[in-house]
Amino acid sequence: MIAPRLEVDLSRIRYNAQVLVELAAARGVSVTGVTKAMRGLPALAEAMLAAGATTLGDSRVENIERLRAGGIDAPTVLIRSPMPSQVARVVAAADMSCNGEVDVVAQLSDAARAIDRVHGVVLMVELGDLREGIMPADVHEAVARCLDLPNIRLCGIGANFACRSGVVPTDRNMSVLSDLADSIEAKFDIELEFVSGGSSANFGWLRSTAHIGRINNLRFGESILLGCEPLHGARIVGLHHDATTIVGEVIESKYKPSHPWGDRASAPFDSIRPDADECSSGWQAIVAIGHQDTDPSALTAPEGVHILGASSDHLVVGSEVPLTVGAEVAFRPGYSALMRAMTAGLHA
């Protein structure tokens, strides 16, 4: 088989999605399945939909186009604010988009009118993580402007957490979003279909809160794919944590000292700190994977193997017993490792 490669067990992903959909449904919350880490792979979307996800989200319009080309006709939402240069593609491919700039919504309206469509808009609200969104005090004005645009349907508001500053979703910031939903509906006499509270970072809040408020949608990617919640990198009990695997092939295996010798300067990639005993010699192997293929610092090695370092195309591992040249080694990817493996084309 081809190496390196990314293996994906869609039945485990579907199971994870189903558990999360049921947990959310019990709180009156729908799940948007987020496909961006796998570049809008239609088979992933099918697994998420079969599990009960009601909408699909991706941050890139080309991934939404890939879903469409793959025969997926479920409602889609672009979860990153559209680039003005792409509004025509966005309204053609996606049913909805998340937006932080009303001027761009106006361009979406023009683009939608040109093809005789109505485009759904979720206005993103900044609630402290300082990535995307309109400041809460400015949301009513943004709503008023959106309601004046002919080919736009304001279908909700949303927020995002823990993607830039690690700000945690709590009852306090979720209630700000809920209160905004109430005040918008009262002031403008409309009904918001979506109050979308966040991502996998909201899992802990979803499970524990006694105040779900108006939140009726969450956008889950990582928790479905990896069975983890990103705030603490914790495994979610009851989910599969091994649905994705990155497999590489051993190209050298030697007994080597653990300390380099010679005068030393910097190496191009030095983010990985050896976790092994640095004083002794040991079995060292090279697996033919590197930074071009994945994020080596976000790989977990199998039992008995530890990652010592990586460059663009070499992953240096230590092991208790020598690895065989030509043998395959299977690693568990974290989110960044999975994402980069997909963009590097490790998945057939």
Ligand SMILES: *Cc1c(COP(=O)(O)O)cnc(C)c1O
């Ligand atoms: C990536 C992203 C998500 C999904 O995040 P996960 O941690 O993968 O669940 C949700 N919403 C937005 C706006 C995103 O950018």
